[in-house]
Amino acid sequence: MSRIVLGDNQYGKAETRLVRVERGQDRHDVVDLNVTTTLAGDLAATHLTGDNSGVLPTDTQKNTVYAFARDGVGEIEDFALRLARHFVGTAPAIRRARVRIEQYTWERLAGHSFRRGAGTRTATASCDGENAWVVSGLADLVVLNTTGSEFHGFHKDRYTTLAETTDRILATAVTAQWRHAEPRSDDWGTSHAESTRHLLAAFADTHSLSLQQTLHAMGERVLTERPEVAEVRLALPNKHHFLVDLAPFGLDNPGEVFYAADRPYGLIEGTVLRSGAPEPGLAWW
C-alpha cells in the first residue's frame, strides 16, 4: 500500500537587507546587499512531529549575515562562500547551504555621498561540507539595439501571421549567471566586471538573426575570454517594440516610431558551456 512521504525540502531566510559602510580616512564606501540563505539536511523531524532540534532558526541566519558583515564584506562571492561554509554543520542536521546575494550599484557623488545606479550584481555560493560552488551573475541589465537585428526564415503554420523583418529593435533585460570552474579566485571583482563587459560587447556587436543567436554569442564570448568560467546561463525576455502604423495619418514610418509593449513577451533561455568542465554539483541547486 502506498505511503505518504516527505520529499525534497529546504528552508531559510530570504531578502535580508544589509548595508555596510566602509569608513575610510578621506572617503567612505557603501556595500548594499540583499542576502538569501537556504539550508537543507536531515529535517524530517520538524516536518513530521514539529521537533525543531535540528532547525537553525531563520532569525539566526539573519543575525549571522549581520555579524559576519562586521568583519567586512569584500567581494560578494567570498562573503557568500564564508556564510555557506559556516552554515553547514551549525546544527548537526544541516548538510547543505546556499547563499544568494544581490548587490545594488552605487556611484560616488562625493566622499561620502552616493547615487544608486542601474543593474544588479549577483552571486550564489553552495556548499555541502566538502565541496563548494560559486556562480556569479547579473540581473536587471536592460539593453537595446536600434538596428542590426533581423528575424525571418522561421517555420510557418496555419497560425503564423508574423511578417518577416530584416530590421527590428532588439531589446531585453539580461539575467545571466555564470558558473566558475573553481570556488576560489584572486579577483572576483575583475572577473565580474570583465564577464559583464563581454556580455555587453557581444550584445552590441552581434548582428542578430534571432535572439537565440544573440544569447549564444553572449555566452560564448564570456567562455572564450574568461577561462575561469565553465558555464553561462542566460534568460532573455524579448521586449517587443512594434512599429506604429502612421499611414492613417498620411505619414510614413521608416523605422522611427515604436510602441513598447509590456505583455506578452518572448522568453529565450539557454545555456552555453565548456565541454569537459568540472561537473556542476550543487552549483545550480
Add this chain to the structure above:
Amino acid sequence: MSRIVLGDNQYGKAETRLVRVERGQDRHDVVDLNVTTTLAGDLAATHLTGDNSGVLPTDTQKNTVYAFARDGVGEIEDFALRLARHFVGTAPAIRRARVRIEQYTWERLAGHSFRRGAGTRTATASCDGENAWVVSGLADLVVLNTTGSEFHGFHKDRYTTLAETTDRILATAVTAQWRHAEPRSDDWGTSHAESTRHLLAAFADTHSLSLQQTLHAMGERVLTERPEVAEVRLALPNKHHFLVDLAPFGLDNPGEVFYAADRPYGLIEGTVLRSGAPEPGLAWW
C-alpha cells in the same frame, strides 16, 4: 582541447493575456487567463547560425492560444493539455512543450457583471509527443492564524537571539503545485476545489510547532483525501508578525498589537509525495 557547446535551451511566449467571454442565454461567464508557452527541441541552428527554420515564432504561439480559445477554454488543465499537445511537432524541431496558465478569480455581481476575487488557480501541462503530465496549483493565497502556532526547541548557536514562543501569529502566502498521477480527469474543477479546500483546512486546523510541520500537514492532507494527486510541492514564506513592545508607553501587549514586516521573511519549501507514484517525467520541467 575544450570546446564551447550549446546546453539546455528553451523559448516561448510569456504572459499572453486571454479573456474569454461565454455568452449564455441569461447570463455570461468570464474566463481570465495568463498563458505562458515554452518549447524545446533541436534548436541548435538558430543559436549557432541564426537559421530559424526550426523555430515556431513566439508570435505564432500567442496566436494559437487565442485561436484555440475560440472553441472554448473549459478547465485550464484541459486547455493547457490541448495546447501542449498541439505544439509538439508543429515544427519538426519542436520535441517538447509546456503550457503554464494562471487563472484569475471573478465573482458574479449580476448576469454579466463581475468582481475580481483573491487568489489564483494555476495549471501546467507538459508533453513530449508521447506522454503528458499535468500539475495543478494555486498562488497568492494569503492565510493567517492568530494563534495555535508555537516555535521552540530549535537549535541555538552563538548567533541565536530569537526567543522561544508558545503563541505566535502564523501567516503565509501559499504557492502550491500538485502533480496528478494521470494526465486526464473527468472533473479538473472539482479536483482543484477539493485540493484547495483541504490545503486551507489543514492550515486552519493544524496546531503548528513549525511552519515546516504545517507545510507537511497541508501536503499530506491533499494526498490522503485526493487519490488522483501523486505529489504536492509547497512554498510558504513565513510572513513575520512581531509583537510591538508597548512597555515604554506603560502598556502591556498580550498578543494583540503586531507589526507586519516585509523583509526579510522565512521561506519554507517542501515536497510531500505518495511512495510508488508514477515517475514525474517532465511534470516539473
Add this chain to the structure above:
Amino acid sequence: MSRIVLGDNQYGKAETRLVRVERGQDRHDVVDLNVTTTLAGDLAATHLTGDNSGVLPTDTQKNTVYAFARDGVGEIEDFALRLARHFVGTAPAIRRARVRIEQYTWERLAGHSFRRGAGTRTATASCDGENAWVVSGLADLVVLNTTGSEFHGFHKDRYTTLAETTDRILATAVTAQWRHAEPRSDDWGTSHAESTRHLLAAFADTHSLSLQQTLHAMGERVLTERPEVAEVRLALPNKHHFLVDLAPFGLDNPGEVFYAADRPYGLIEGTVLRSGAPEPGLAWW
C-alpha cells in the same frame, strides 16, 4: 529683489503596518491596517536652520499608532479621527494632521484562521484643531461587465481611427473616496458597506454609453442612497479588452476572445457632489 521662501510643507510616517488581533472567547478577529500620518504647521525652523524643536519625530508618530491600537481599533474612520485629533498640538508647532488608513480584507476560515480577500477599505481623517473631516473609500476593486457597454458618437479628428461600438467589455479598478457631511457616525461600518454596495450595483446595472456615464451613475447612486455622504470622487482606469482578430485562422469572433492590455489605459476621473453640502475644508488635503 526676489527672495527665496519656504512654501507649503508637511511630513509624516508612511505605511506603518499594524495588525491587531481581537481575542474573543470563542474566536478571534483580525484587523490589518496600513497607516500613514501627515503633520503640518509652523515648521520653518527645521527647514531653514535644522532646529527640530517643533518636530514630532515620525518615529513617535509610528509609536503612537501602535500605542493607540492597544485600546482597540474599531472602525478605521474612528481610529483615524482619534489619531488625527491627538497629533494636533502634540508639539506646539503642529497645527494640522491627516491620518490615512488602508484596511485589508480577511475572511474567516475558522475560529482563529483567516484568508485574505480582495479589495481594500480606506479612510482619511483630517483635523486642524477645531474641525475635523472624514473621507471613506475603497481601492483595488476590480470589476468587469461583459456587455451592456457602448462607445460611439464621439468627436473625430484626423487622428481618430477608433471604430464605434455598441458592445464592448467594460473593466476598471475602482478607486473611490466619499466625503462625509459630518465627522461623526454611529455606524461607519454599515455606511461603508452600503456605499460599496451601491457603487457595485450602479456599475452592474448601468447600461453604459461611456465610462464617464458609469462614473457619474456610481457617484450619484451613493449620494442618492446615503444622506451622510456629501461628495464622491472616483478614478476609473479603463482597462481595455481588445477583440482578437481570428479571421486569419478562418475563425469568426463574436465577442468571445479578448486580449487584456496593460498599457496604455484610459483614465476617467470625476467628482459628484451634493449641492449645498458643507464646505470640504481640509477633507481633501
Add this chain to the structure above:
Amino acid sequence: MSRIVLGDNQYGKAETRLVRVERGQDRHDVVDLNVTTTLAGDLAATHLTGDNSGVLPTDTQKNTVYAFARDGVGEIEDFALRLARHFVGTAPAIRRARVRIEQYTWERLAGHSFRRGAGTRTATASCDGENAWVVSGLADLVVLNTTGSEFHGFHKDRYTTLAETTDRILATAVTAQWRHAEPRSDDWGTSHAESTRHLLAAFADTHSLSLQQTLHAMGERVLTERPEVAEVRLALPNKHHFLVDLAPFGLDNPGEVFYAADRPYGLIEGTVLRSGAPEPGLAWW
C-alpha cells in the same frame, strides 16, 4: 432641496509607451517615453447622458502622441507643449490639456546599442488655450549619505523613544518638480541637467540636521543657480537605515553594519519658491 451635481472631472490616456529612434548617419539615438495626456472642459453631456459628441477618444490621444513623434520629439518639455496646445480645441468642448512625460535614461554602448540607466526625467505641460505652463522634474533618483547627517533636539512626548543621533545614514529617493517662470526655453536640456546637478550637489554637501533642512537646501540651490526656475517641489521619503545591534555576538558596531528597512518610512514634502514669481496658474493641475 439639495441636488446632485457633477463636479471637477477630467479624462485621458495614461502611459502611452513611445520609443523614438533617431537614425543618424553614423549612429542612432533613442528616446524612450511614457506619455500621459489629460483633457478637461465642458464634458457634462457624456457624464449625464452618454452623449459623447464633445469627447476626443483617449485612443485618438494615443494616436496623436505617435503621429506627433514622427516629426521628432526633441526635448520632452517641447514635445509636451506641442501636444498640450494641440489638444485644446481639438473638440469644441476641450478647454484644458495636460501632458505628462517620463523619459527613461539610455546610455550608449556603441553606435546603435544602448543600456538603460538609472533615474527618470519628467516634464509636464499644461495649457488652457491662452496660457501654458511647464514643470520639469525627475523621479527615482536614489541617493545616500553615509555620514554628515544628524537628528536631535526634536520635540518629545510620551510616545517618543527615538534616540538622538549625531551621525546617521541619510537615504532618499528624490521626486522633484520645478516650475519654469516661462513656458519657453532655448535649452530645456541644459536647464534640466543643471537643475539635477544642483539638486545632487546640495544633497551631497549639506551637513544635515533634518531631512527637511536637506530638502530646503536642495530647492534653494536650484532657485539660486537657475533664474528660469520659479518654484521647486520635493518629496523625499526617509529610507531608514538602522544600526544593527551586534552586542549579543560580542561585537561592536561603530556605524558600519545597517539594516535597510522597507516600511514604514518617513515622508518629507515641501515647496521652495521665489517670492514675486509669476502665478502658477494651471502648472500644478
